[in-house]
Amino acid sequence: MPKLQGFEFWRNTLRGAHYVVAPMVDQSELAWRLLSRRHGAQLCYTPMLHAQVFVRDANYRKENLYCDVCPEDRPLIVQFCANDPEVFVQAALLAQDYCEAIDLNLGCPQMIAKRGHYGAFLQEEWALLQKMILLAHEKLSVPITCKIRVFPEIDKTVKYAQLLEKAGCQLLTVHGRTKEQKGSLAGVASWEHIKAVRKAVSIPVFANGNIQYLSDVEECMQKTGVHGVMSAEGNLHNPALFEGRNPVVWEMTEEYLEIVHQYPCPLSYVRAHLFKLWHHTLQVYQQLREELAKAKTLKGIADVNRDLKLRCQEEIANQKEGEEPKGGLPFFHWICQPYIRPGPKELCKENRTSGSEGGMRGKRALEDEDDGNSDTLSKNKQKKKLRNPNKRFDPSLKPKYAKCDHCGNPKGNKCVFNLCRGCCKKRAFKEIADCPGHGLLFKTKYEKSLLWKSGQPEMQKIERTQKGDVEETAGLKEGIDTVL
Numbered sequence: 001m002p003k004l005q006g007f008e009f010w011r012n013t014l015r016g017a018h019y020v021v022a023p024m025v026d027q028s029e030l031a032w033r034l035l036s037r038r039h040g041a042q043l044c045y046t047p048m049l050h051a052q053v054f055v056r057d058a059n060y061r062k063e064n065l066y067c068d069v070c071p072e073d074r075p076l077i078v079q080f081c082a083n084d085p086e087v088f089v090q091a092a093l094l095a096q097d098y099c100e101a102i103d104l105n106l107g108c109p110q111m112i113a114k115r116g117h118y119g120a121f122l123q124e125e126w127a128l129l130q131k132m133i134l135l136a137h138e139k140l141s142v143p144i145t146c147k148i149r150v151f152p153e154i155d156k157t158v159k160y161a162q163l164l165e166k167a168g169c170q171l172l173t174v175h176g177r178t179k180e181q182k183g184s185l186a187g188v189a190s191w192e193h194i195k196a197v198r199k200a201v202s203i204p205v206f207a208n209g210n211i212q213y214l215s216d217v218e219e220c221m222q223k224t225g226v227h228g229v230m231s232a233e234g235n236l237h238n239p240a241l242f243e244g245r246n247p248v249v250w251e252m253t254e255e256y257l258e259i260v261h262q263y264p265c266p267l268s269y270v271r272a273h274l275f276k277l278w279h280h281t282l283q284v285y286q287q288l289r290e291e292l293a294k295a296k297t298l299k300g301i302a303d304v305n306r307d308l309k310l311r312c313q314e315e316i317a318n319q320k321e322g323e324e325p326k327g328g329l330p331f332f333h334w335i336c337q338p339y340i341r342p343g344p345k346e347l348c349k350e351n352r353t354s355g356s357e358g359g360m361r362g363k364r365a366l367e368d369e370d371d372g373n374s375d376t377l378s379k380n381k382q383k384k385k386l387r388n389p390n391k392r393f394d395p396s397l398k399p400k401y402a403k404c405d406h407c408g409n410p411k412g413n414k415c416v417f418n419l420c421r422g423c424c425k426k427r428a429f430k431e432i433a434d435c436p437g438h439g440l441l442f443k444t445k446y447e448k449s450l451l452w453k454s455g456q457p458e459m460q461k462i463e464r465t466q467k468g469d470v471e472e473t474a475g476l477k478e479g480i481d482t483v484l
């Protein structure tokens with residue numbers, strides 16, 4: 001059967017899906033997708049998978065796709081990050097039987113994507129993208145789709161979208177933020193950009209960004225003319241967003257934990273979900289935050305949920321009419337509701353007061369802050385800084401190492417040759433010399449062996465038959481080398 005394309009693919013294969021759950025690393029796992037589908041989501045994406053790892057590692061394939069399937073979890077789009085056409089297609093071929101389409105991530109703005117050269121860091125490499133999509137379109141039995149971020153200029157964004165369409169992309173998700181708009185600098189997504197792309201291409205377009213309520217979905221579709229709307233953070237804070245409901249958090253949690261029981265996932269994912277879902281309530285019941293961070297089993301987490309439910313129910317029962325909530329919290333902190341990301345200033349304040357949530361927010365916040373410092377502070381350094389705010393990473397304060405005369409690596413402090421260990425070993429061996437600083441004793445061992453041999457008449461006889469000093473030395477060197 002020929003592969004369906006564009007609108008036909010969207011209408012028939014994706015059943016005209018309007019409500020879409022975004023690809024989310026560590027968060028759009030099978031259990032969460034099933035929960036979201038029960039509450040109105042019509043299409044889900046897997047978390048981003050690394051094409052190269054997917055191709056080379058059978059366990060990665062099993063853990064992240066092959067063992068994470070169930071019939072209710074369709075239609076499903078598998079997302080990859082990749083920067084090599086061959087690798088991308090190989091990975092996609094291994095995944096295509098488990099999904100309705102393969103998506104190429106062209107939106108990830110994090111430091112890790114910068115280092116790995118994928119996601120939004122490919123958005124200037126039009127020739128490469130063209131090649132990747134063309135090849136995938138030609139070789140795969142399922143359609144290829146893309147998820148992009150916008151450029152600051154609407155014109156350039158439109159040209160970019162058209163190029164992807166021309167290469168064979170059958171559905172485009174446009175996240176209306178630029179690569180630089182992330183974390184505390186995320187701001188609002190531009191529906192103007194999305195609308196312009198939608199008008200300029202002849203394939204279905206999904207809008208992404210700024211979706212917190214069902215009313216946002218409707219407004220976005222109406223203002224931009226897109227065919228569907230994708231939600232990430234809005235969905236994490238309220239998986240019933242697409243139903244237009246705001247259920248109490250413990251009910252959503254109970255349902256999610258039941259699904260996880262049936263379709264297990266790492267406990268760290270579960271914790272991260274609950275930190276988001278309970279975000280507002282955990283500001284009131286701070287102790288539960290620690291209990292959640294410490295819980296080691298699903299049962300432990302279910303117990304914390306029970307405790308949270310009891311406390312909230314007691315609070316509701318004791319609420320006096322007209323009483324204002326404390327600390328700027330929402331009126332009903334116990335219902336699933338959006339979390340508005342703080343700007344740079346508020347973020348500093350919040351980090352100081354809440355410390356680490358032990359889970360997703362802390363981790364994402366760290367990743368998101370890449371931008372301000374992305375060229376100087378790595379993610380690990382940012383983590384260190386969070387633990388120790390006074391830590392300085394000024395390169396001028398770093399201890400200076402003297403360099404090996406030969407290769408430029410740090411030299412051994414006490415090396416007699418001013419070399420690093422590797423270079424020193426080669427030289428000391430060649431010259432039958434010692435370097436006590438590196439613990440290399442070729443000369444000493446050689447002399448000892450000569451002494452020992454001089455006391456052994458048999459050895460002396462053998463040596464006399466040997467041709468000369470040079471050969472003997474070489475033989476001894478071999479002996480020494482194998483000992484070392």
Ligand SMILES: Cc1cc2nc3c(=O)[nH]c(=O)nc-3n(C[C@H](O)[C@H](O)[C@H](O)COP(=O)(O)O)c2cc1C
Nearest residue numbers: 022023024025027047048105175209210231232233
């Ligand atoms: C926890 C988390 C993980 C994410 N992982 C991915 C990913 O794997 N692939 C991707 O294309 N985008 C990823 N994103 C970005 C979202 O898909 C989405 O584009 C972005 O959050 C904007 O949508 P929103 O305003 O609804 O949150 C992630 C976002 C979050 C919050």
